[in-house]
Amino acid sequence: xxxxxxxxxxxxxxxxxxxxxxxxxxxxxxxxxxxxxxxxxxxxxxxxxxxxxxxxxxxxxxxxxxxxxxxxxxxxxxxxxxxxxxxxxxxxxxxxxxxxxxxxxxxxxxxxxxxxxxxxxxxxxxxxxxxxxxxxxxxxxxxxxxxxxxxxxxxxxxxxxxxxxxxxxxxxxxxxxxxxxxxxxxxxxxxxxxxxxxxxxxxxxxxxxxxxxxxxxxxxxxxxxxxxxxxxxxxxxxxxxx
Numbered sequence: 001x002x003x004x005x006x007x008x009x010x011x012x013x014x015x016x017x018x019x020x021x022x023x024x025x026x027x028x029x030x031x032x033x034x035x036x037x038x039x040x041x042x043x044x045x046x047x048x049x050x051x052x053x054x055x056x057x058x059x060x061x062x063x064x065x066x067x068x069x070x071x072x073x074x075x076x077x078x079x080x081x082x083x084x085x086x087x088x089x090x091x092x093x094x095x096x097x098x099x100x101x102x103x104x105x106x107x108x109x110x111x112x113x114x115x116x117x118x119x120x121x122x123x124x125x126x127x128x129x130x131x132x133x134x135x136x137x138x139x140x141x142x143x144x145x146x147x148x149x150x151x152x153x154x155x156x157x158x159x160x161x162x163x164x165x166x167x168x169x170x171x172x173x174x175x176x177x178x179x180x181x182x183x184x185x186x187x188x189x190x191x192x193x194x195x196x197x198x199x200x201x202x203x204x205x206x207x208x209x210x211x212x213x214x215x216x217x218x219x220x221x222x223x224x225x226x227x228x229x230x231x232x233x234x235x236x237x238x239x240x241x242x
Contacts, residue, residue, distance in 0.1 A: 036181035049206035080152025101178030134186035159185035
């Protein structure tokens with residue numbers, strides 16, 4: 001009996017070690033709690049983030065253990081990537097946003113248009129007047145396809161009443177990045193310098209790669225299994241994130 005208990009403890013220990021290694025160096029699951037990335041990421045989405053895409057920093061490890069001083073095996077992020085990062089305000093809270101500005105870039109919103117280095121980002125309207133979530137509020141937005149200078153395409157939304165028509169000018173510092181939510185008028189991101197601002201390269205956790213599960217929490221919790229049929233968004237299962 002004692003031998004069986006010891007073997008079970010060993011099995012659990014090695015399983016825990018393997019899980020920590022996978023989470024730290026390969027993939028980590030994340031949950032979407034807000035509407036800042038709608039329509040591309042919805043509240044209730046669960047996704048895998050690759051930890052190896054940009055190399056590793058202390059934030060790759062559980063509880064941000066200070067094993068690395070700087071980033072190792074680093075690779076440069078690309079504009080348009082959807083990235084999980086630790087907020088500079090506390091180096092602890094996870095945010096997920098789209099990378100818009102690279103080091104040295106000049107970013108500004110003018111008349112509801114995004115400008116990068118004084119060039120207007122291409123924006124094509126694809127859907128007019130749709131209601132989407134903004135926290136507890138429902139807002140009316142237009143859907144656009146934006147194309148960044150490097151050719152990255154994605155869907156963004158702008159509020160019809162233009163609550164953030166214009167912004168300050170942002171100059172991205174060296175070794176830092178500028179992030180924005182796709183739900184432009186409902187996102188706390190790099191435009192808010194006191195709470196998010198420019199994100200240091202070492203604060204990047206990983207690149208969002210694939211949606212593996214999604215349920216509409218307004219229609220039911222995953223713990224209420226008898227109601228899963230009403231809340232599951234099966235069409236979003238194993239969907240690649242762009």
